[in-house]
Amino acid sequence: MEIGVIFAGFGGQGILLAGKVLAQAAMERGFEVTWLPSYGPEMRGGTANCTVVIADEPVGSPIVDRPQILVAMNGPSLERFGPRVAPGGMIILNSSLVKEPSVQGNARLLPIPLNDIAQELGEVRAANMVALGAVVKVLGLFPLEAAAEALAKELGARGREKLLEVNRQALWRGFALA
Amino acid sequence: MEIGVIFAGFGGQGILLAGKVLAQAAMERGFEVTWLPSYGPEMRGGTANCTVVIADEPVGSPIVDRPQILVAMNGPSLERFGPRVAPGGMIILNSSLVKEPSVQGNARLLPIPLNDIAQELGEVRAANMVALGAVVKVLGLFPLEAAAEALAKELGARGREKLLEVNRQALWRGFALA
């Protein structure tokens, strides 16, 4: 088993964090994981992405050509990574920003209004966690609680504990919608 | 045939020039030649030396471990290179400066009061040419005139034509004494 997940979006959408929390959660549940970010000036182009691989054997390449899951937080990400999603894979699409998805390939499309949900929760920056909740559901490898714990750890390390509650809710909302 | 000649002495004694004139003369007379100087900060130690190889086939190494001829313009040079002279080789020694030659090896010793002769000629810096005259004689490969011509060329290139006459005489004196 080796599953690739790509998170992609604009800079500032919490792409790298969502990926890291996923990797952390999977690690804590005993999986082999890797996390690989886009890096360098690419990030200043206003976009960011990262790739998480979850496996039951040591991970070979942290680069994933054909991800099973893509989280496309905006239009350009869908355009760029959508066609690469593995046949039968899943695209979690931020339907708050992408109204008319243009590319799709052979993947299933799961539109979730990530921004709107986050806005509802009172913290637009939690859109990434809505997405992550959905990813955890789609993956079906471990309970959402694992992600919530990993998130708590990560926010703790950054001194952002007070954001925990809203992000937790975001996770649940995403989980529920997927 | 491959003959190695080492000229050695203090800086300022015209060691490199003597070697170059020899090489030039031999070249003009159709021999294969190389000339290799000591270089770098060694020269600032106050000593200088150069090696001339004259041969009838292309010269392999311009470095000569066992020279046939050594011109030792001072004591340290005799000490350093004297023991290396090939058995049956010849050491032309500046007896103006080295009164009691200490090292000798298996070589023949030809003491010539180079400085004194040059002084007599009114140009102490011509001691090198006295030595060169002797070398040409010992070599016996080409007439002294070849060296005189090469010298003229060299002095001409340096704009020192007026030193030609006294150096010519120096060559002859050395030639005569060897």
Added chain:
Amino acid sequence: MKVLLRGNEAMAEAAIRAGCRCYFCYPITPQGELVEYMARHLPRHGGVFLQAESEVAAINMVYGAAAAGVRTMTSSSSPGISLKMEGISYLAGARLPAVIVNVMRAGPGLGNIAPAQGDYFQATKGGGHGDYRLIVLAPSTVQEAAELVMLAFDLSDRYRVPAMILADGMLGQMMEPVELPEPIPPGRIPPKPWALTGAKDRAPNVVSSFDLDPYRFREILRALWAVYREIERNEVRWEEYATEDAELVLVAYGTMGRICRTVVRRARKEGLRVGLFRPISLWPFPYAPLRRLAERVPVLLTVELSAGQMWEDVRLAVEGRAKTPFYGELGGVVPTPEEILSEVKKHVRG
């Protein structure tokens, strides 16, 4: 306890745990997190973090700190490492222990910041002038990166030969679970009687790579080469995976090593008898084990992120005993397991 760390961070933390107390750097992608981590953590351990004015200055600061007897490190990426070539040659000539991390990116020139393995020759054969060698260790996981950094400090001190960690942008940037090695006990760093600590109650020490006299300098270098021979005897490291019955063995290091491991698994699933030989020490290169392998395996396929650099060492090891095809990528492109597998299939059938 496992923690999730970037390769760059893990190497930095490992250096601190290895007792590195002077780190000099100049920023460059894709090793920025190493610099950043050191800036944040080294001072807390009483160490010196100093951002130099250039890579040239940084390596010469390393020279100074190493001469003073302290464990010291610098890190950079390809173009920055090129600038350190003179300094590295000096370190080698002066017999100074130090660790240099190269998180390779694609070259030549400014190239780009994607992972590559185009500095193998530079690292293993001497990109600087003169006859010298670096101990070169190539990790393929973040875990191994941490461990090899610690090993690099130990070996470098033991032999008084500078050591290089040859990683790449992927390994530097990716996160993976790591079990961090324990900090070394204070006593583990060997005494350095040759270090510049002030000529008190002893004759002066001199750190130098200079001797105008060729015969004396030859003796110095013969002694150095005797040490190199010793290292070649003692410090060859490699890993074999599924080679016992293999008809084809992939030879790959670092990032390509780990990817080829996946290739082996997939190939095996398809019933192909494929194995992996992964050099860990690139210098000393595992010539002998590879030669032994070549006696029984008909095809050794070298896979590199380069035009074929380690490949030469593979061929030197094999010397015609087996077929030695090559598969490489240029420019920062990392081949997928599938691509490599289809290359494998050209040489072996199920």
Added chain:
Amino acid sequence: MKVLLRGNEAMAEAAIRAGCRCYFCYPITPQGELVEYMARHLPRHGGVFLQAESEVAAINMVYGAAAAGVRTMTSSSSPGISLKMEGISYLAGARLPAVIVNVMRAGPGLGNIAPAQGDYFQATKGGGHGDYRLIVLAPSTVQEAAELVMLAFDLSDRYRVPAMILADGMLGQMMEPVELPEPIPPGRIPPKPWALTGAKDRAPNVVSSFDLDPYRFREILRALWAVYREIERNEVRWEEYATEDAELVLVAYGTMGRICRTVVRRARKEGLRVGLFRPISLWPFPYAPLRRLAERVPVLLTVELSAGQMWEDVRLAVEGRAKTPFYGELGGVVPTPEEILSEVKKHVRG
């Protein structure tokens, strides 16, 4: 007409005759006379002589002048060449023609100024980062030094690949009779439509070695490697001497090449069937001719002023077909013909 010139002077004069019009340098022994000659003569030919503030600056000035479309050169010796590694990698990546002269001295480190051949790897395998090659030519006489400098300019322009002359202190310092090559006719320098001459009546030209996109950069490098393959086909140069019936062939380049020629003569006089294989282009290395030789000659003895660098290429060529012993000297010591001859006698008998 033959003139007696130092190797350094002959290379300088040859560069001028090859149309070199921008020369940038930083002083270092044992190539000082090249600098001095250029200072004296290049301006008289309307050229630019500029002593830079460092070797790093000099190579980057070369980069600029080459980008502007002018024939340009720099020269240095081992430590100075190490400092140029980044710049050379940039030249290679940006496809700029230029000539670099390395009058090698003993290393590593400051070493000394005696002749050595310890920079072979650096020159031929890429001392700088990334996958690139230089055209590397190794003269063994002053005459050949002059000729190869001219050739280096031509090849460099033709392929847009920088070329290096790999000489050493002995060749640089010694005088020998030279028949200087004729100055090139003005038309011989090929047009350079890619050069930076102002974007008048054409799209802008860019000289760069940068492409952030690995896939695009890969294409650039594939094109570069196609050129390298072409050079490997067209520009291999070597000399064989008395190899027809040889039982042992010495393999040596540059200064050691000429000394080994004497060894061959002496050996032949003693009735030993010894020959010489002298690579002239070190890259592209004459693998194929050497391999052919190995088919019929049982022993190929490599002789180098190093711990064995070209030796690896010899072994790569031979791949076990013949014995490949090695004889080397370190530290600036130059072996005598006698010493080499006695080494030869260990492997062959009369």
Added chain:
Amino acid sequence: MSVVETKVPAGFVPVYTRPKSLSDKRFTYCPGCHHGIITRLVAEAIDELGIQERTVGVAPVGCAVFLYEFFRCDFAQAAHGRACAVATGIKRANPDLIVFTYQGDGDLAAIGTAETIHAANRGENITVIFVNNQIYGMTGGEMAPTTLPGMRTVTTPEGRDVRTTGYPLRISEMLAQLDGPTYITRQAVFDVRHVQMARKAILKAFRNQLEGKGFSLVEVVAACPTNLRIPPAEGNRWVKEQALKYFPLGDLKVRD
């Protein structure tokens, strides 16, 4: 790339239009980055002097590395810090060209210190645009020699400590001491008035070269909002209120 076709609307005359010597390429700078303003001013100067067809730019390594894509003139991309050496090579090879470098503070004042100073000292007849944003922008916000005391960067997480890393390096003041340069000036672009002054300075620096007057350098104190982690508008204030304390504006050397 879809570029809006700018036709002059009926009944209007152009007051300001995009410089001709800029290509169609979007700048790769971050939103609000002063690099963009400075890059544009260079293009305006080239336009105004009508020298696009004989100008050769030298791009640095730094956020301006893509400069050669932004301009419609010949360009060399130089190794980090070596732009002045590359420019020297180009100019010496072909003095008819107008050669300029465009460099960041890491590039020019750290790794390129020697190349900058010696080109200036030789009085190379080139134009240098020096963007001092007190940070290594491209690599993610490390300390530059020009970083202000106490300023937090990723390599000075507690703020720049002058006791261990020194004070901000005023390299323009150092250069102004030399006999070689003709014109050394420090400008800024945090408001329109200063943009206009910077524009004039850049123009003068190019004109000097056209007149064969030798080395001219225009330092522009700039903001890197991304690494300061502030919104663009605050970047302007940062320059005005913080950076200028250490980098006072004005001509440092003018030789006529």
Added chain:
Amino acid sequence: MSVVETKVPAGFVPVYTRPKSLSDKRFTYCPGCHHGIITRLVAEAIDELGIQERTVGVAPVGCAVFLYEFFRCDFAQAAHGRACAVATGIKRANPDLIVFTYQGDGDLAAIGTAETIHAANRGENITVIFVNNQIYGMTGGEMAPTTLPGMRTVTTPEGRDVRTTGYPLRISEMLAQLDGPTYITRQAVFDVRHVQMARKAILKAFRNQLEGKGFSLVEVVAACPTNLRIPPAEGNRWVKEQALKYFPLGDLKVRD
């Protein structure tokens, strides 16, 4: 080496004896070279401060490359131009050591420009002895950044042309502008009075380090009779009459 055993002659007391921190090794400098005087003055300062056992010198590449043989203290031989970086490494690794560099003008002001300036700017607590002899001595007399206008060297056979190679670089003046350094002074040794002043300056430069005051640099304008191709005594006059025109003596920066 036969060193004359210097026993104090009966009835006499020593006025001047060879510094204790010098080894027995003969200097490798040419006759009359000012390096010899300056090297001796450094040894005298070390003796006077009694710091031989905690001093580490950094030898340059240049005529002073053999410095480590001349002194009885620990020494590192640095790559050409990098002495200040090496000294930084040593001092940072072990602040208890007294670390000095000794560098020529090619070493310090050409290839080492960046290392010198940045060590000074950081205010590294080291002592730099800078021998400005306006020439590359060791390599055979090439132009240095400090070579005087019109001066003939092997790379300026017609004399240094300031239009193409610039004016002599007064790097001490540049350094004095920085906030980092504590003490920058220019001295000479062409007569006894100046030798004494230079001696004091060197002493002060070391004392500053002992007191933790930071970067001190003593430039000594010196003669290289060999490459000037003049007798040693004329070397003294050269410094006095020619070199000082461009390199006026005196303290350039003193911070107390």
Added chain:
Amino acid sequence: MPKGMVVIDKDRCKGCGLCVETCPFGVLVISPEFNRYGYNVATMGAPEKCTGCGMCAQMCPDAALDVYRAVKEGV
């Protein structure tokens, strides 16, 4: 007809807001509209107030603005 007019290249605009800050007449605003690169672009909020002074263009770091001024009648 307003005295001035600004044409904004939406694909170049990165929504930095420097033009908004600069305009002395409050003409420009950042719109909620995203461009294809994800930036909220500048737009003329109060086009009628534009004098065509060009200050916005002088500050724009992306050379995204062209400014025009109405031809004076009778000229």
Added chain:
Amino acid sequence: MPKGMVVIDKDRCKGCGLCVETCPFGVLVISPEFNRYGYNVATMGAPEKCTGCGMCAQMCPDAALDVYRAVKEGV
């Protein structure tokens, strides 16, 4: 007895003559004698005139001079 005395290390002396130039009393001269390195070394030509002022030693670039002063009688 002269007031001063100079001991010259002949092997160090390179005959540069700076001491000769410096001595205010004309004590020192360069002798025609060569040392083993080929230099004509300095020597005391007029030892009686030496005051032990030490100036020669301060100028000597080879640290070849040691200077002594006579112990004042009765001190």
